[in-house]
Amino acid sequence: xxxxxxxxxxxxxxxxxxxxxxxxxxxxxxxxxxxxxxxxxxxxxxxxxxxxxxxxxxxxxxxxxxxxxxxxxxxxxxxxxxxxxxxxxxxxxxxxxxxxxxxxxxxxxxxxxxxxxxxxxxxxxxxxxxxxxxxxxxxxxxxxxxxxxxxxxxxxxxxxxxxxxxxxxxxxxxxxxxxxxxxxxxxxxxxxxxxxxxxxxxxxxxxxxxxxxxxxxxxxxxxxxxxxxxxxxxxxxxxxxxxxxxxxxxxxxxxxxxxxxxxxxxxxxxxxxxxxxxxxxxxxxxxxxxxxxxxxxxxxxxxxx
Amino acid sequence: xxxxxxxxxxxxxxxxxxxxxxxxxxxxxxxxxxxxxxxxxxxxxxxxxxxxxxxxxxxxxxxxxxxxxxxxxxxxxxxxxxxxxxxxxxxxxxxxxxxxxxxxxxxxxxxxxxxxxxxxxxxxxxxxxxxxxxxxxxxxxxxxxxxxxxxxxxxxxxxxxxxxxxxxxxxxxxxxxxxxxxxxxxxxxxxxxxxxxxxxxxxxxxxxxxxxxxxxxxxxxxxxxxxxxxxxxxxxxxxxxxxxxxxxxxxxxxxxxxxxxxxxxxxxxxxxxxxxxxxxxxxxxxxxxxxxxxxxxxxxxxxxxxxxxxxxxxxxxxxxxxxxxxxxxxxxxxxxxxxxxxxxxxxxxxxxxxxxxxxxxxxxxxxxxxxxxxxxxxxxxxxxxxxxxxxxxxxxxxxxxxxxxxxxxxxxxxxxxxxxxxxxxxxxxxxxxxxxxxxxxxxxxxxxxxxxxxxxxxxxxxxxxxxxxxxxxxxxxxxxxxxxxxxxxxxxxxxxxxxxxxxxxxxxxxxxxxxxxxxxxxxxxxxxxxxxxxxxxxxxxxxxxxxxxxxxxxxxxxxxxxxxxxxxxxxxxxxxxxxxxxxxxxxxxxxxxxxxxxxxxxxxxxxxxxxxxxxxxxxxxxxxxxxxxxxxxxxxxxxxxxxxxxxxxxxxxxxxxxxxxxxxxxxxxxxxxxxxx
Numbered sequence: 001x002x003x004x005x006x007x008x009x010x011x012x013x014x015x016x017x018x019x020x021x022x023x024x025x026x027x028x029x030x031x032x033x034x035x036x037x038x039x040x041x042x043x044x045x046x047x048x049x050x051x052x053x054x055x056x057x058x059x060x061x062x063x064x065x066x067x068x069x070x071x072x073x074x075x076x077x078x079x080x081x082x083x084x085x086x087x088x089x090x091x092x093x094x095x096x097x098x099x100x101x102x103x104x105x106x107x108x109x110x111x112x113x114x115x116x117x118x119x120x121x122x123x124x125x126x127x128x129x130x131x132x133x134x135x136x137x138x139x140x141x142x143x144x145x146x147x148x149x150x151x152x153x154x155x156x157x158x159x160x161x162x163x164x165x166x167x168x169x170x171x172x173x174x175x176x177x178x179x180x181x182x183x184x185x186x187x188x189x190x191x192x193x194x195x196x197x198x199x200x201x202x203x204x205x206x207x208x209x210x211x212x213x214x215x216x217x218x219x220x221x222x223x224x225x226x227x228x229x230x231x232x233x234x235x236x237x238x239x240x241x242x243x244x245x246x247x248x249x250x251x252x253x254x255x256x257x258x259x260x261x262x263x264x265x266x267x268x269x270x271x272x273x274x275x276x277x278x279x280x281x282x283x284x285x286x287x288x289x290x291x292x293x294x295x296x297x298x299x300x301x302x303x304x305x
Numbered sequence: 306x307x308x309x310x311x312x313x314x315x316x317x318x319x320x321x322x323x324x325x326x327x328x329x330x331x332x333x334x335x336x337x338x339x340x341x342x343x344x345x346x347x348x349x350x351x352x353x354x355x356x357x358x359x360x361x362x363x364x365x366x367x368x369x370x371x372x373x374x375x376x377x378x379x380x381x382x383x384x385x386x387x388x389x390x391x392x393x394x395x396x397x398x399x400x401x402x403x404x405x406x407x408x409x410x411x412x413x414x415x416x417x418x419x420x421x422x423x424x425x426x427x428x429x430x431x432x433x434x435x436x437x438x439x440x441x442x443x444x445x446x447x448x449x450x451x452x453x454x455x456x457x458x459x460x461x462x463x464x465x466x467x468x469x470x471x472x473x474x475x476x477x478x479x480x481x482x483x484x485x486x487x488x489x490x491x492x493x494x495x496x497x498x499x500x501x502x503x504x505x506x507x508x509x510x511x512x513x514x515x516x517x518x519x520x521x522x523x524x525x526x527x528x529x530x531x532x533x534x535x536x537x538x539x540x541x542x543x544x545x546x547x548x549x550x551x552x553x554x555x556x557x558x559x560x561x562x563x564x565x566x567x568x569x570x571x572x573x574x575x576x577x578x579x580x581x582x583x584x585x586x587x588x589x590x591x592x593x594x595x596x597x598x599x600x601x602x603x604x605x606x607x608x609x610x611x612x613x614x615x616x617x618x619x620x621x622x623x624x625x626x627x628x629x630x631x632x633x634x635x636x637x638x639x640x641x642x643x644x645x646x647x648x649x650x651x652x653x654x655x656x657x658x659x660x661x662x663x664x665x666x667x668x669x670x671x672x673x674x675x676x677x678x679x680x681x682x683x684x685x686x687x688x689x690x691x692x693x694x695x696x697x698x699x700x701x702x703x704x705x706x707x708x709x710x711x712x713x714x715x716x717x718x719x720x721x722x723x724x725x726x727x728x729x730x731x732x733x734x735x736x737x738x739x740x741x742x743x744x745x746x747x748x749x750x751x752x753x754x755x756x757x758x759x760x761x762x763x764x765x766x767x768x769x770x771x772x773x774x775x776x777x778x779x780x781x782x783x784x785x786x787x788x789x790x791x792x793x794x795x796x797x798x799x800x801x802x803x804x805x806x807x808x809x810x811x812x813x814x815x816x817x818x819x820x821x822x823x824x825x826x827x828x829x830x831x832x833x834x835x836x837x838x839x840x841x842x843x844x845x846x847x848x849x850x851x852x853x854x855x856x857x858x859x860x861x862x863x864x865x866x867x868x869x870x871x872x873x874x875x876x877x878x879x880x881x882x883x884x885x886x887x888x889x890x891x892x893x894x895x896x897x898x899x900x901x902x903x904x905x906x907x908x909x910x911x912x913x914x915x916x917x918x919x920x921x922x923x924x925x926x927x928x929x930x931x932x933x934x935x936x937x938x939x940x941x942x943x944x945x946x947x948x949x950x951x952x953x954x955x956x957x958x959x960x961x962x963x964x965x966x967x968x969x970x971x972x973x974x975x976x977x978x979x980x981x982x
Contacts, residue, residue: 038337082332103331124336152331183478184946184981191851200335207340207540208503211475214343219365219445219476228336233589235344244337281589285349287787289724 027075028255030060033083038244042080042101045248050255063087076255082106085121089114096265098122100251101244103200105152107268120265122250126227126240127270128156128163131197133303134240134276135225136167137296138288139195143168146193146222148185148213149175150201160199171197179203182212190220197225198236210234223286232277237286238293240300242271249273276300339540342586346643347594350448354727354785355687357697357717359451359796361844367856368444370898370908372935372952374485374492374513374975376441377402377434380467381894381912383449384842384858389964391523393922394559395567398523400434401964404451404465405800405838405862406888409921410964413740414775416454416462419469420547421639422580422598425461427661427677428633428668430740435525436574436602438549440494440509442483443531445472451842452798453779455713455735456699459657459681463737463777464800464838474498474505474535480982487975489516494529506534517556519971522569526553545582552576557606559967565763566610566625566750576602590651591644600635608667610750616823619755631665632674654684663741670747677741678706695719703736707744708774711736729783729796739772743806743830752823762820764827767811773832776803795843804832805866807884808921809877833881835867838888855897862888880920889915889928898935908935919964929961931970945982952977 030046032039047058061069063084070091077097079085085099089110099107099121107121135145145164149157154175164171172192174185182204190196196217198205205213205227214235217224226236229243250272254265276296283290290296353360361383373379377400380386385405392401393410403412413430416423419439424432450466458466477498485492491514498507509531517523530550537543551574558569580598587593610625641655661677669675685699700714717731746768752761783796812826842860849855864885868878892915898908910933918925937950951974955961958972 038333082330101333101337103333103335105331106333124333180479181944183476184944200331202331202335205335207338208500209475210340211343211473211505211535211537212478215348215473216476218344218348219472221364228340230338230340234340234342241336279344279589281346281349282344284355285344285352287352287354 026056028056028058028078029069029075030058030078030080031063031069031084031088032060032080033063033087034081035062038101039080042244042248042251045245046078046252049249049252078251078255082110085110085119089116089119091116094118096120098251098254098265100247104268105155118265120268122247122254122269122271124242124247125200125270126242126274128160129166130240130270130274130300130304131225131227132163132167132169133300134238134296135195135197136169137299138225138238138290139223142194144170144172144193146189146196147171147173147199148182148189148196148204149173149199150203151175151177153199153201153204156199160197176204179209182209183216186213186216187220190217190222193222195223195225195237198227198231198239200227205231218282218285221286223282223288229275229277232279235282236279237282237288238276238278238290238296240274240276240297242274246271246273246275274300341537341540341543345584345586346590346592347584347641350446353792353794354721354787355695355719357687357699357715357719357729357731358454358733359729359781359783359794359842361449361451361794363447363449365445366854367896368441368447370854370906370935371896371910372908372933372937372950372977374441374490374952374977375400375434375515376437376439376444378954379447380449381910382856382858382896383451384844384894385451385465385840385860385862385892386449387888387892387914387917389919389923389968390970391518391521391968392964394522394557394967395922398517398521398525398555398557399436402432402434402467403888404449406864406917407464407802407805407836407838407884408887409919409923411740411921413461413743414463414737416458416466417469418458418466420471420580421582421596422578422600423458423635423637424600426602426633426740427635428631428663428665428741430461430743433574435527435555436551436576438529438531438551438576438578439469439471440496440511440529440531442481442494442496443471443477443507443509443533445470445476451796452731452781453733453735453777453800454715455703456683456701456715456733457685459679459683459701459703460705460711460713460736460738460774463735463775471533474507474533475500477507478505481979483977483979485513485975485977487973489973490514490975503537504534505536506532508532518968520969521967522556522558524554524556524571526555527551528553541586543584545580545584547580548577550575550577561967566608566765568609568611570607570609572604572606572629574602574604576600587644591642593642594640596637596639596641598635598637602633604631606630613752616752616761618759618761621753621755625750625752627667629665629667631668632663634662636660649689651687652684654682656680656682668742668748669745670749675741675745676706680704693721697731705738708736708738708772711774725787727785729781729785731779731781731783733779733781735777735779737775737777737806739774739806739830742766744768744770744772746830751820758819760820761823762816763823764814764816766829767814767827768829772806772830773804775805775832777801790848792846793843794845795841797841798839800838801835802838803835805834805836805881805884806830807833807877807881809833809880833877836881836884837865837867839863839865852900853898856895858892858894860892862890862892864888883918883920886916886918886925887920887923889917891915904939906937906939908937909933910935917964923965926962926964926966926968929959929963929970931955931959931961932957945980947981948977948979950977950979951975 079088088097104123104125223237226239278293389401411429411431448468454462481496483494494511496509511529513527532548578600584594606629614623637659639657643653659679663675666672681703683701688696704710715733746766748765750763779800781798786793840862847855893913895911913930934956935952939948953974
């Protein structure tokens with residue numbers, strides 16, 4: 001930790017005086033699994049932020065492309081999404097691989113079995129403290145925050161409880177093991193909570209369960225705080241989330257700020273740039289008078305500085 | 306489960322997995338992928354302080370805490386509402402539910418919708434509450450609009466609108482069983498909810514045997530079957546299908562009140578409906594939906610007369626007997642588009658078509674099927690020019706084959722004095738289409754005699770028809786407040802009703818020359834005079850933490866018939882005057898419940914009504930009060946959630962009557978066991 005902080009400092013000092021090229025990767029390979037709108041958005045923004053540096057090569061490779069992708073020593077591999085990171089992690093050697101658009105549990109799973117030990121990532125997961133602060137801003141009266149966890153998200157219960165306590169909130173958690181437990185677990189949780197915080201877990205939160213979660217919570221007149229723009233559109237009251245562009249901006253900074261000969265990448269990072277989304281219709285129906293999304297985003301950013 | 310198998314087959318045949326997800330791995334899709342819009346514009350209730358009219362919302366918690374098993378009883382918790390456990394004896398031993406009175410056994414001046422489907426009867430008006438194909442456990446919430454709202458729901462949304470919203474299938478996954486047992490009622494409800502990919506469904510089946518109240522021939526055997534399936538086509542489109550059935554034997558008739566024809570007997574009722582809705586989300590504030598439904602209702606009655614040998618002529622058969630079948634059928638189609646034309650406005654507009662078919666040889670004097678056609682266009686605009694002000698304006702243009710065209714507008718302004726304090730002023734108009742029985746009730750009972758050429762008859766009703774719709778103009782001033790845990794809703798209202806349809810005596814009446822009437826008088830309906838309904842009502846709700854809730858309602862209502870009109874007869878004047886006492890001047894209700902911990906919960910209900918004198922089958926009853934008590938214990942056994950409750954309605958066994966003096970209420974106690982698994 002200290003070492004990377006020092007490296008960061010060492011890198012930043014010349015940054016202020018000189019052109020950053022000396023301090024950055026000159027060769028970057030963006031590795032994508034399935035191309036999608038989100039990976040396109042990432043690549044566009046990433047290239048846009050780095051592209052004007054002279055002498056830099058950014059190439060985009062698909063994992064299914066032939067000839068098969070071979071790690072190019074000295075290049076930074078930016079793996080977009082879980083599939084691409086899995087692929088890159090299977091490569092031998094200590095290639096610097098930065099995973100982006102990746103959930104933290106998926107990253108940890110990949111790292112645990114990777115032959116490459118120079119893996120890092122900018123994860124999609126918002127720090128629990130950021131979510132709790134948003135919750136507190138939106139619902140100052142709320143005291144008890146219900147959190148429904150599944151087999152994967154249950155590992156973060158300690159962090160969640162602490163983040164809640166730090167914001168004078170009480171996290172009430174329930175863990176389910178099968179989808180059938182969802183409704184029976186949800187109802188008592190809603191009775192005890194002032195709001196529900198969604199923590200990503202493929203068993204608890206997915207398009208198929210969103211109906212049960214959102215409709216049941218709404219019937220109890222309890223707002224849901226989601227974790228994506230899509231969740232807000234679906235019917236969550238609000239969410240703090242990072243778009244592919246937000247992550248691309250941060251990835252470009254990583255690529256810019258770490259020297260090529262640097263052995264280890266910086267440790268896993270939570271998203272630095274983010275937005276708050278608000279569902280006005282849901283807020284109105286629940287009788288909540290909320291600030292607009294932009295000022296909520298600004299307030300959150302200010303608090304983190 | 307044949308239906309479940311059928312659904313699985315349907316699911317295999319269709320691409321059911323638009324949203325199938327891997328539940329063991331978390332991918333970036335969870336954060337960046339699509340999600341279906343669940344809380345669509347039409348699923349979100351308008352906040353009460355922005356609503357253009359006074360609204361009472363009864364949620365599932367209230368329904369469960371009250372312990373009611375007959376749906377009609379829950380409306381005792383709506384200020385201004387009157388509930389009679391039983392109404393008349395003539396053709397409907399059924400609860401009567403009215404808002405602001407003006408009711409006989411048929412509450413014709415209030416609309417009732419279930420998931421947007423009107424269950425208002427075209428022949429009687431109002432709702433046969435025991436015949437609704439709906440299990441109380443499937444209700445998500447009930448929204449009662451207090452005041453006319455023809456602008457949104459069309460004719461007959463006259464004094465108020467009850468809108469029952471059932472749970473989405475995603476809220477009823479798993480199984481449920483509810484067993485009810487009391488000395489005079491037994492019931493069993495079973496529900497199964499399941500999921501196959503993007504298709505979710507539930508099946509609810511119920512049996513209820515109710516012996517009713519003492520000294521009434523009012524036993525009911527109610528069989529219910531409900532099916533609902535929700536199928537998500539993609540993130541924008543959703544299909545919803547519902548089927549419902551209600552059937553069984555119902556006892557009718559009353560010897561003391563009608564000794565001639567409608568004697569105690571058992572009739573058979575049978576009804577079902579099918580409904581299909583398609584919703585498309587067009588954006589955060591925009592939605593398009595199409596709703597189509599069909600409903601079919603038959604009651605099969607076999608009527609016998611009393612011994613008619615007292616007549617001074619020898620009869621061929623002193624005991625008449627005839628079959629009495631009433632059939633009604635409805636086809637309805639409606640489309641609605643909701644969107645936000647600008648940042649400060651929201652518009653909902655649409656149109657609909659309806660066909661009602663009705664056949665009743667005994668009531669209508671013909672075996673022809675009556676056809677009633679209706680077409681409508683509506684628009685509703687909400688304008689929010691500044692944060693504190695909301696203006697609502699809407700109108701419905703309707704044309705029907707009975708009374709022609711009508712335009713019913715409404716307008717209201719909500720002004721937020723301060724956060725949590727809103728004033729509302731509104732004016733709303735509505736029409737009420739005459740029911741088929743008001744328009745065409747032509748019931749003649751032929752009594753063949755042994756004398757050649759002589760046929761006697763009794764003309765029970767005679768209606769020349771050509772009635773005009775009733776019209777209401779309602780003005781109100783309301784306040785909606787929220788202070789901490791207390792919410793308060795109060796309003797003053799002044800409703801003017803014109804061309805009130807009222808019964809009058811026809812004496813003598815025209816009849817074919819070859820028939821001889823046994824009485825020279827009969828009854829008919831006509832547009833009579835005007836009347837005003839005015840008063841004050843309030844509802845308060847207090848939530849003390851999440852353990853205690855108290856709901857209180859009060860209403861003070863005066864009905865003033867315009868008696869300056871010249872009536873054709875004193876009987877018309879007195880019939881009209883009767884409407885005056887069709888609602889208690891003062892009524893009060895209270896429901897409070899508390900969770901004690903360790904799964905124990907207690908509920909107290911208190912109801913107090915002033916005296917009434919209901920028209921039609923009703924008569925004078927004194928002011929009354931009663932207490933309901935309930936004690937429940939919830940517990941978990943393995944993976945099952947259980948609740949055992951004991952409910953006692955009229956727990957102190959007060960002797961009182963509802964609707965008429967022949968409906969004497971006693972204590973009714975029942976034990977209920979519910980398990981969710």
